[in-house]
Amino acid sequence: MSAKIITMTSGKGGVGKTTAVANIAVALASNGARVCCIDGDIGLRNLDIVMGLENRIVYDIVDVIEGRCRLRQAMIRDKRLPELYLIPAAQTRDKSAVSPSDMVRLGDELRKEVDWVLIDSPAGIERGFRNSIAAADQVLVITNPEVSAVRDADRVIGLLEAEEKGSPSLIINRLNPSMVKKNDMLSAEDVIDLLAIRLIGIVPEDETVIVGTNRGAPIALEAKSMAGQAFRNIAQRMQGHDVPFMDLDSQGSLWTRIQRMAGRR
Amino acid sequence: MGGFFERIVGRKRSAKSAKERLQLVLIHDRTDMTQAEWEALRDDILAVISRHVDIDPDAVRIDVEHEGREQRLVADIPLRSVTRRRSG
Numbered sequence: 001m002s003a004k005i006i007t008m009t010s011g012k013g014g015v016g017k018t019t020a021v022a023n024i025a026v027a028l029a030s031n032g033a034r035v036c037c038i039d040g041d042i043g044l045r046n047l048d049i050v051m052g053l054e055n056r057i058v059y060d061i062v063d064v065i066e067g068r069c070r071l072r073q074a075m076i077r078d079k080r081l082p083e084l085y086l087i088p089a090a091q092t093r094d095k096s097a098v099s100p101s102d103m104v105r106l107g108d109e110l111r112k113e114v115d116w117v118l119i120d121s122p123a124g125i126e127r128g129f130r131n132s133i134a135a136a137d138q139v140l141v142i143t144n145p146e147v148s149a150v151r152d153a154d155r156v157i158g159l160l161e162a163e164e165k166g167s168p169s170l171i172i173n174r175l176n177p178s179m180v181k182k183n184d185m186l187s188a189e190d191v192i193d194l195l196a197i198r199l200i201g202i203v204p205e206d207e208t209v210i211v212g213t214n215r216g217a218p219i220a221l222e223a224k225s226m227a228g229q230a231f232r233n234i235a236q237r238m239q240g241h242d243v244p245f246m247d248l249d250s251q252g253s254l255w256t257r258i259q260r261m262a263g264r265r
Numbered sequence: 266m267g268g269f270f271e272r273i274v275g276r277k278r279s280a281k282s283a284k285e286r287l288q289l290v291l292i293h294d295r296t297d298m299t300q301a302e303w304e305a306l307r308d309d310i311l312a313v314i315s316r317h318v319d320i321d322p323d324a325v326r327i328d329v330e331h332e333g334r335e336q337r338l339v340a341d342i343p344l345r346s347v348t349r350r351r352s353g
Binding site for chain 2: 146147151186
């Protein structure tokens, strides 16, 4: 068995890469898959705190690459899911401590240990981004329905095509259905039309995401969270299941409204 | 479309501006060419073609069209009719 290596990238910062990696990893692991996340943002470590693992770090990615520890020693086990791991970024080094070929070697070693490797790329299109995509079998580009995020996503998609990384898949994050309804936010269709790549998920703007990161407990395990459902759907699609896109209409259908009132959603 | 509503509100809804502005800027980003470079290209194309055939520069349309992420330069260059020129 060999893991699939997926890199999450965006160009622009702050669109939700880290949160998406944490949530998709949790969703995959809760389906029984063995998952290892890698924080690719050396010098600006963050995935650990979003996943609630900040107090458990002993070794980091640079320690593995420079041979100061074994791979397994740097894989921090999640609190809730026994087959979910994190390899944290180094905090006191910079991106030049790692090269693209180091990442390929690390990825190949990890393929034997787990089913999925999710790499959280740093913002930007420089060394950290190059490192993060080096080992990827597939790249997910995440964006928000907002001009600067879409423009940067397009730039990154162009770079990935030039690197012959294959066509990436798109996650549209923080879509606000009521603003779309008022024609004051780009719709998912608009964004797909502009970027012209395959869509793999639409995540609605949802306060529960921040509550989850505050607690260090990604909301992908919470049945009632709309964003959590969207991340679970993405994980399912990555695993090859054909899951319909959620109805994100702010009112929802009569049935979803009844379900919501009954506290089922 | 929506002209009446837009006149009342005084401006069109912002999603439409966002999409139109992005469509334009992405053409420049993807080809790495500025507006001035596009105009220079257009002038060069017209100069070459008019060396061989008679064209009306004002009727020429040169656009970037896209299919998916593929972009193509599409030129629509009406030729001036030779017969009409002769009779006129």
